[in-house]
Amino acid sequence: MSATDVLRRYYDAFNAGDTDGMLECLSDDVAHHVNEGNIRVGKEKFAEFNAHMTRCYKENLTDIVLFEAEGGTRAAAEFTVNGTYLQTDEGLPEAKGQTYRLPAGTFFSLEGDKITRVVTYYNLSDWIRQVQ
Template sequence: MSDTIRAYFAAFNAGDIDGMLDCLAEDVAHHVNEGQVRQGKAAFGEFCAHMSRCYREELTDLVIFEAAAGTRAAAEYTVNGTYLETDAGLPKAKGQTYRLPAGSFFSLENGKITRVVTYYNLADWIKQVAA
């Protein structure tokens, strides 16, 4: 299953939303750091399109951990980004760059991701882009 996770992150770094969606189950549950759980590939795709408008990000230092049964995985990485367009309720975007440690947790079934949970320190991000 780590091939699915690797493909997901490779698509993320390539800005390939369709490639990310190919890794997901139709009924994927997307738990974001701040906000409500999104259900389904369509909602995930809308979220990704919004994020691509507001942020350009590359993930580095990627380490993937997989449970023995292959149904759960986790990843730790560094987010290297540029804030492109002001996101509602957040500081004004002026092309600021940021670097954050982050992590994601996954559930998998039949080679597809059924759950994505992502964590990062929002206060740290705000401090970096508000400076």
């Protein structure tokens, strides 16, 4: 399975709200680098983060473009996040059902058909401007 095949499965699961499907794409010791946050290691920490995100945000990704480096051990994705802010997240503006749309990207490392590193970036200032 190619890196882009793995990423397609990962993003299909994301858009379906299928955390278990996302976890199936990850190695047990996945390193999850969160935008403006700490590195979380392991599927359990990833699942906890995803549960938090699901409580606070409803997101769908569109315009997904996948890139794969030669050898298949590194890949990237660029996409548009279309979301609704459902519940106030600590340290952020109050949630009132605001919608937002912003560009984002993720870098991946892979071993075999498992993702070992997820690094996501987006412009937090732009997001805050949209929800205030």
